[in-house]
Amino acid sequence: MAVAPARTAELSHAERIRSVVAAAGSLSLTTAGASYDLIAMHTVENGRLTLRVPEDTPLAAEMVCAPHGALGALVEFTDVAPVRARDRIRARATLSGWLTQSGRGHGNTIVLGLDPARVSIQWHGRVEHVGLDEVFRAEPDALALQEAAMLGHLDDDHRDVVARLARLAAPEVRRGVVDVRPYAMDRYGFTLRYEYAQGHRDARLLFPAPVRDAAEVGVQVEALLAHARHCRGASHS
Structure with a gap:
């Protein structure tokens, strides 16, 4: 039986990013024009972050006006410990890239997909940049x-x-x-x-x-x- 420092037998950075994104119920999205807190609007489909946004929202309006149909965006997921504890923020996963519309969803929603250019994870006080291929190949943890x-x-x-x-x-x-x-x-x-x-x-x-x-x-x-x-x-x- 082993008791070890907290960095032993850990998830890879790519697995941790996928786990944080999979478990998150919300995200923060920042564009050149505004910042948004989106709750229960994202999924991950075939490794790609997908947003379903009501078409009467400011984000949808920004998307319509985006040059060449691509809107620069920074997306942040915050991993918070689910129990009462000091310093509950465990990690932050950040994806930056371009949002493009990939279709229409149910009701009056549009479907946006993020084409990431950079991905990073802030964990244990450090920011680690992770390759896109590594993140795409990784799976969320079995218990995420x-x-x-x-x-x-x-x-x-x-x-x-x-x-x-x-x-x-x-x-x-x-x-x-x-x-x-x-x-x-x-x-x-x-x-x-x-x-x-x-x-x-x-x-x-x-x-x-x-x-x-x-x-x-x-x-x-x-x-x-x-x-x-x-x-x-x-x-x-």
Whole structure:
């Protein structure tokens, strides 16, 4: 069983971008003329970001007036931890490129597609630029769409489980801790956030094996809890 620094056994930058975009319910879009917050208007189809925008909106009007039918745009997705914790913003994925109209949607909507020129991810205080081909080939993490609900359930209803998992961190991480939150989860394991009177620190709890879907998480959590019981028993022997 492994407990490791938060950057061990992580998603690739491209996978993280795809995961953030897949899980997001909203995005921020900036053009030369305005900024927009779009809620529940985007999908990813064949690796391409697609927007369905009401035709009576300012963004649709900008699109109609765009030279050569292409509107320069910067799109940002913010990944926020689904539980109460310090510094809840975990990552920001940014795509910049050109919006073009690819058709009409249901009702009075137009369908816009983004042809990206640059893609980046801000994570752990650094901005990483990622190649377009790498992002296109990557897939969202196996738990990307279920992570928020699973972490929320764990944090709201199973604080005892979080407390037991927290024992797996090194003694120097646990020392002086006032609260622990299940901050993130992907196919490789959990990231727990240990909060102190001053500051916080993350620790990575790796599953015995990466999961392929949400149905496999329970078995991996039980294995971690069994290891936590063993560690606790050994400390009292």
